[in-house]
Amino acid sequence: MTPHHFTSSPVEALSGDICVPGDKSISHRAIMFGAIAQGTTTINGFLDGEDCMATLRAFQAMGVPIAGPVAQRVVIQGVGKHGLQKPKTVIDCGNSGTTMRLLTGLMAAQAFDSELTGDASLLKRPMERVSRPLMLMGAEVATCEGRPPISIRGGQTLQGISYEMPEASAQVKSCLLLAGLYAQGETRVIEPGLTRDHTERMLTTFSYPIQKMDNALIVNAGSECRGTDIVVPGDISSAAFFMVAATLIPGSNVFIRNVGINPTRTGIIQILKLMGASISIHNKRLCGEELVADLHVLHAPLEGIEIPVALVPLAIDEFPVLFVAAACAQGQTLLHGAKELRCKESDRIGAMADGLQILGIDAQALDDGIFINGGSLQGGVVNSRHDHRIAMAFAIAGAIAETPVKILDCANVATSFPAFVKTANKLHMAIQEIDE
Numbered sequence: 001m002t003p004h005h006f007t008s009s010p011v012e013a014l015s016g017d018i019c020v021p022g023d024k025s026i027s028h029r030a031i032m033f034g035a036i037a038q039g040t041t042t043i044n045g046f047l048d049g050e051d052c053m054a055t056l057r058a059f060q061a062m063g064v065p066i067a068g069p070v071a072q073r074v075v076i077q078g079v080g081k082h083g084l085q086k087p088k089t090v091i092d093c094g095n096s097g098t099t100m101r102l103l104t105g106l107m108a109a110q111a112f113d114s115e116l117t118g119d120a121s122l123l124k125r126p127m128e129r130v131s132r133p134l135m136l137m138g139a140e141v142a143t144c145e146g147r148p149p150i151s152i153r154g155g156q157t158l159q160g161i162s163y164e165m166p167e168a169s170a171q172v173k174s175c176l177l178l179a180g181l182y183a184q185g186e187t188r189v190i191e192p193g194l195t196r197d198h199t200e201r202m203l204t205t206f207s208y209p210i211q212k213m214d215n216a217l218i219v220n221a222g223s224e225c226r227g228t229d230i231v232v233p234g235d236i237s238s239a240a241f242f243m244v245a246a247t248l249i250p251g252s253n254v255f256i257r258n259v260g261i262n263p264t265r266t267g268i269i270q271i272l273k274l275m276g277a278s279i280s281i282h283n284k285r286l287c288g289e290e291l292v293a294d295l296h297v298l299h300a301p302l303e304g305i306e307i308p309v310a311l312v313p314l315a316i317d318e319f320p321v322l323f324v325a326a327a328c329a330q331g332q333t334l335l336h337g338a339k340e341l342r343c344k345e346s347d348r349i350g351a352m353a354d355g356l357q358i359l360g361i362d363a364q365a366l367d368d369g370i371f372i373n374g375g376s377l378q379g380g381v382v383n384s385r386h387d388h389r390i391a392m393a394f395a396i397a398g399a400i401a402e403t404p405v406k407i408l409d410c411a412n413v414a415t416s417f418p419a420f421v422k423t424a425n426k427l428h429m430a431i432q433e434i435d436e
């Protein structure tokens with residue numbers, strides 16, 4: 001692949017009205033539940049980035065007729081819970097942890113064997129968090145010392161378990177709920193803290209019973225998913241980049257329309273507001289089981305804060321760009337309780353601390369977080385470590401820095417936000433793409 005870099009130059013006020021692409025978590029789940037549902041499912045607003053396309057292709061490989069995406073519309077002829085066929089080849093999950101972890105739960109319950117692999121980044125990510133509880137359910141799931149590729153022996157009878165998750169992870173929760181749709185007896189997943197609840201909401205959308213009792217979620221095998229129509233809201237994780245950019249750049253005035261504001265995802269808004277941001281929420285409405293709104297962001301000076309630990313899982317994917325906000329805030333920002341950031345698409349604590357230091361900011365990586373002393377961002381060359389969110393976060397840094405920021409290896413931006421540069425430049429950012 002030709003290396004693909006960005007150069008992001010300083011700009012004056014951002015203004016305009018944008019939409020961001022469909023939510024990644026919801027797009028993955030819409031394909032998965034649509035595939036195992038009885039009847040037709042239509043998805044509008046599907047995110048056609050590489051990650052969700054990996055999920056879509058996986059189900060096509062298992063014999064599910066899926067048309068599209070054409071103009072973000074996908075139509076799935078569901079094959080029912082027991083209608084998936086053995087894929088002819090290894091399933092390639094690309095860069096997508098969600099594809100791999102959720103599929104592992106589903107594949108563990110099938111009659112056939114399967115194997116899941118991914119790109120260099122995914123091959124480094126921890127998978128024992130899903131293989132361990134699945135094996136407690138009676139699944140046969142083998143990893144390579146806790147990492148992918150994953151080999152799954154089909155034909156096992158799964159037993160429901162009650163499982164207290166050691167980490168607050170929506171992927172682990174969703175993996176076990178998917179396996180629980182096939183297990184004998186009740187599957188109960190207990191969360192140590194609130195994490196995104198799109199799987200639970202989507203089960204309801206597909207008319208599949210799920211119970212919630214305090215912090216436990218309970219499913220049984222006795223039902224079927226029924227095909228439905230889904231409209232995917234805009235991804236708040238993609239909107240986050242422009243929330244931070246508009247907040248930081250003096251004179252900015254930006255509307256971001258049709259953004260999912262599920263309360264398990266709005267940590268970014270809460271944290272930015274604690275720092276002093278001006279973000280107002282308009283036209284709040286329901287889109288199926290998900291809350292959606294338009295966001296209005298005005299420039300505001302920020303102050304450093306100690307980030308409340310309870311908000312960490314609710315903003316888990318937004319920390320790279322939040323660290324850029326902290327770098328431009330007055331005073332110090334401290335984050336603890338975010339060790340999970342070290343095992344995302346890259347070690348996001350290390351990647352951001354290194355890059356911010358290159359740009360002249362006093363940023364210190366901590367074992368489970370970061371310390372950032374706000375200052376003045378300088379230009380420079382930073383490494384995205386092939387991580388889409390690190391690349392986009394530093395592109396926002398370039399818009400506010402003294403001189404341009406060059407960000408290396410940005411091809412993976414296409415995993416979650418293929419139109420990022422176009423959308424940014426529509427708001428008068430100045431990002432150039434370079435292939436060399």
Ligand code: S3P
Pocket residue numbers: 024025026098168169170171172174196316317340
């Ligand atoms: C996701 C859950 C989160 C998040 C990831 C998407 C999901 O991961 O970081 O980008 O769709 O369930 P964890 O479950 O590992 O926290």
